[in-house]
Amino acid sequence: MMEMKMLKKQLFKKRINPHYNPEKAHHRPYGFENIPPTKIDWRDLLRWTQERRQKRLPQAPSTGYEDFIKKNMVPLHFPEKEASTFIWLGHSSIYISTPEVSIVTDPIFSHRASPLSFLGPLRKTPATSVIESMPRLDLILISHNHYDHLDERTILELYQKFPNLLVIVPLGLKPWFLKRGIEQVIELDWWDCEKLSFSQAPIAITAVPAQHWSKRGFLDRNASLWCGYIIQLGGKTLYFAGDTGFTPLLQEIGERFSIDIGFIPIGAYEPRWFMAPQHINPKEAVEIHQMLNIQQSIGIHWGVFELTDEALDEPPRYLKQSLQEANCQESEFITLAINESRPF
Template structure:
């Protein structure tokens, strides 16, 4: 049954609607069934996506380091470890967090149907250090995976804190996950951590939400800005390109010292799932737009995510890093500023 009324509706907020939510700078309109069939027919006729020409890079994760780093608390070294797709293990401020954890074989409501992993997770869920915080950007199956959040909720030592957009706290509660905080765009939650207070802010993204046929736009979506004393992190979630990112730079300039070369120390920006553009541009950036986001934010470093794991769109799984390299050259961004890593690889960051 379609939703009758958005329980979080606030008429003073432009992204709130009586029956759900909407983007601010470019309203999302769902593609028609005819357009979906046109896309899938054309992809099938042309044999898309083509198979990768290169192996997706993987390496054995340094699990010992991650556990030692988690135990170091105040002496923790800021780091990012790519587990696959949009799942990144981040250590900062004495906390271990995960973005959009998915460890399942399929990004689907079904165990036998839907997009299947091409590479296993860089770290098995049972080998993770204790996770303190989970950031969920939206409710699509490749970002909110029921089996994964249930496993994390049962982890030894107690559940992590789940920080989610409006509407998803009830979904978690329905699965017995009650250690959760729900945020609207620009709302923040302060979390006490060994390295000092950590502020988590939900920020806009140009996207949409649905887990079925009748709940489109019923829950909010977004990205996250995480401010710890040793690292400022940005995670975009899923997004099309919009003015939201220059808005963020303006809003956060006072605390990041942009005039003095400040900005996010690490931005996690999607670089995959972008073809065909006529279908995907409103919801997923390509490499050109990903580099623009990096520049709009004034990020010191960016890691390209959301590629190489699930075959969701028409480009080959291994194409996004090549497209990123081209766009770095075109837009004058040094290689070391916006990079990719192997699945399982850890990159240690310089503390602020």
């Protein structure tokens, strides 16, 4: 065990971050880190895994999985091209469509959030014929490389159907796409802005800070960056938070942008002693909504995968309670059924 730990440490030190800029606090010679740095200790992971097994968590939804699906899914209908609409496709996957451009964030429509077909978080709510029925797609936004946000099977199927699509990713993630034959990829650092044009309509994508981490393999922890995105199109400003813990860094996003719609995670937050640095809970989601002065927020990152200890149906209840405690109108921060759409 000790020899393996030393070998991993030596290999980690030899890794070089080609994007390293010593003037940026979140850059390190070997990769990236949060401001201030956060660390996930393997002993804490072991403790959480053991406690979860002993307590038999997570529990099933209060009325069972079948009823949860009935109450929290609707038939999928993609919008007409003329409409400006977004659809929550489950977890952190949002389809955003205007007459000129269509975007999807962190698409995952596979059976599991895992590199293995037989092991890893299993979907509890189905993703039926999403790609087959998707009418068009111009742009994919990826927030980080975790398997529930960057799904190889989904990406390859989307690329096969839409070979001209563009992908925007955080620093360090472009090689993953190039290895799979996807060449139209743009990497962004925090606060980098990419200005694009689709059907002569301008769109601006800005990568913004988040407090999280990255890892897909044994030796690649934090080798690529993580981020949220500001999406400016059709006269509206949208904020996609990706995955994040609560950090004062987020306040600057609200200072720089007047946000019309926020897509903020409300799930995968228990137990707090372990999850707080990497995932906000609904109470913190409301704090972010208020801190950034967002006109309306949509709760995402819940209802699909049982990643942590809370039940699938807990986040919306906790969100409602948190809104009441914050004296915030329920209409300001809502949840949708999977596949439900809203105009914007």
